[in-house]
Amino acid sequence: xxxxxxLYHSIANLKELGLPLHEETLKAVDNLEEELIKNEIIPxxxxxxxxxxxxxxxxxxxxxxYVPEESLSVRLTRKRVITDELETKEYSxxxxxxxxxxxxxxxxxxxPKSSWTGLMVTFPDGKIINNRYxxxxxxxxVQKVGVRKVEGLDLKHLGLDFISKKRDDFYNQHELSGGFxxxxxxxxxxxKQQLDEISDRLKLGLKVEVI
Numbered sequence: 413x414x415x416x417x418x419l420y421h422s423i424a425n426l427k428e429l430g431l432p433l434h435e436e437t438l439k440a441v442d443n444l445e446e447e448l449i450k451n452e453i454i455p456x457x458x459x460x461x462x463x464x465x466x467x468x469x470x471x472x473x474x475x476x477x478y479v480p481e482e483s484l485s486v487r488l489t490r491k492r493v494i495t496d497e498l499e500t501k502e503y504s505x506x507x508x509x510x511x512x513x514x515x516x517x518x519x520x521x522x523x524p525k526s527s528w529t530g531l532m533v534t535f536p537d538g539k540i541i542n543n544r545y546x547x548x549x550x551x552x553x554v555q556k557v558g559v560r561k562v563e564g565l566d567l568k569h570l571g572l573d574f575i576s577k578k579r580d581d582f583y584n585q586h587e588l589s590g591g592f593x594x595x596x597x598x599x600x601x602x603x604k605q606q607l608d609e610i611s612d613r614l615k616l617g618l619k620v621e622v623i
Contacts, residue, residue: 416448423582427571438581446501454503529600533607534619542623547596550603551586557616559588565613567606569595574606 413421423441426433433441465474475487531549532542541556543549554562559575567574570583574595579585583597598606604620611618 414452416452419444419448424570430571433581450503530623531600531603532621532623536617546600546603547586550596550607551588551594553607554594555588557610557614559590559592561614562610563592565610567609569598
């Protein structure tokens with residue numbers, strides 16, 4: 413388990429125990445998260461993209477926009493308008509390529525990415541819900557089944573209500589009809605388990621598959 417994973421695991425434990433995360437705690441979490449990303453994630457990024465980015469022979473700025481469980485997007489600009497913003501911090505990925513080439517002949521191999529997974533849910537009447545992302549399928553199924561019905565099951569995850577009207581400061585939630593929020597901060601396997609439990613307890617006869 414990496415230090416970043418330990419941080420998220422610790423937050424999850426606090427949530428499950430029902431301990432509130434005050435503003436000072438959240439600020440400390442943000443600062444530690446940033447330090448871990450700077451010291452552990454960014455150096456690994458360097459190893460992964462160095463050979464690819466070296467093909468570009470003119471200065472550019474690439475900004476990776478990452479949202480968990482959504483597609484990565486990359487913005488490209490030739491104007492120095494992004495890293496010059498006061499709230500944006502700039503970290504060096506690695507020493508200059510030529511300097512590194514002089515020091516080592518080692519080939520960096522990036523760790524393999526886990527394969528993308530989604531969900532396919534089949535209703536007894538033959539209707540199938542199979543969106544691009546697992547969280548979208550989860551949301552659509554809950555909407556079709558009935559938000560209030562699912563909310564009545566009182567499901568919990570990470571110490572929080574699976575369906576609620578209270579927005580959390582840390583974990584991903586998406587809006588549902590009626591002003592409700594659904595907690596989507598979970599793996600595809602966990603989402604399958606949640607849908608299986610919903611199906612069993614409401615006797616829906618859903619077939620939930622990870623694809």
